Amino acid sequence: AIQMTQSPSSLSASVGDRVTITCRASQDIRNDLDWFQQKPGKAPKLLIYAASGVHSGVPSRFSASGSGTEFTLTISSLQPEDIATYYCLQDYNYPHTFGQGTKLEIK
Amino acid sequence: QVQLVQSGAEVKKPGASVKVSCKASGYTFTGYYMHWVRQAPGQGLEWMGWINPNSGDNYYAQKFQGRVTMTIDTYINVAYMELSGLRYDDTAVYYCASDIEAAGFDYWGQGTLVTVSS
Numbered sequence: 001a002i003q004m005t006q007s008p009s010s011l012s013a014s015v016g017d018r019v020t021i022t023c024r025a026s027q028d029i030r031n032d033l034d035w036f037q038q039k040p041g042k043a044p045k046l047l048i049y050a051a052s053g054v055h056s057g058v059p060s061r062f063s064a065s066g067s068g069t070e071f072t073l074t075i076s077s078l079q080p081e082d083i084a085t086y087y088c089l090q091d092y093n094y095p096h097t098f099g100q101g102t103k104l105e106i107k
Numbered sequence: 108q109v110q111l112v113q114s115g116a117e118v119k120k121p122g123a124s125v126k127v128s129c130k131a132s133g134y135t136f137t138g139y140y141m142h143w144v145r146q147a148p149g150q151g152l153e154w155m156g157w158i159n160p161n162s163g164d165n166y167y168a169q170k171f172q173g174r175v176t177m178t179i180d181t182y183i184n185v186a187y188m189e190l191s192g193l194r195y196d197d198t199a200v201y202y203c204a205s206d207i208e209a210a211g212f213d214y215w216g217q218g219t220l221v222t223v224s225s
Binding site: 034038043046094096097098 | 152156213
């Protein structure tokens with residue numbers, strides 16, 4: 001199975017900061033990478049599909065890039081409502097695999 | 108509007124089985140694979156497998172093969188995930204999810220907490 005490694009595992013930042021989360025795949029997954037946001041007690045929400053496609057309704061401060069084995073999710077100006085855990089998911093092959101998550105907190 | 112509504116929380120003893128349902132509405136149920144994902148308390152997300160509601164074909168992650176069965180009822184637009192031989196570490200929230208309007212899991216059920224306890 002493809003291993004997905006996210007970094008950092010936790011991150012503390014201030015409102016207005018630019019935040020970047022990285023996800024690395026153990027092999028080439030082309031652009032078959034999605035990003036999710038999960039708040040406590042809630043189901044995950046799709047933010048990004050196919051590495052850089054912004055899902056409908058997602059604020060424009062969220063962007064993503066990458067291909068192959070290295071991917072990034074960027075929040076251009078952190079807002080209080082962005083506090084959550086973020087996960088990447090490779091859907092290049094089966095079994096699909098998630099990164100271990102990045103917990104984002106406000107400093 | 109698209110909705111995935113799951114059955115309620117379950118408490119099961121070790122060795123028992125649990126069957127979680129996911130009722131779909133607002134879209135063509137047979138047109139999209141249904142995936143299942145679980146999340147142990149305080150842990151990350153774990154993909155379990157999928158079922159094709161059109162054909163009944165399925166794919167299970169190796170970790171769950173032999174213990175998981177995913178089925179569908181196209182008459183009532185419900186997907187089921189049954190996990191047998193429950194162990195304490197199967198305690199988790201189980202989600203159904205599908206990629207209906209986007210190339211990613213854009214719709215999720217609300218989750219079903221399964222607690223394995225003696």
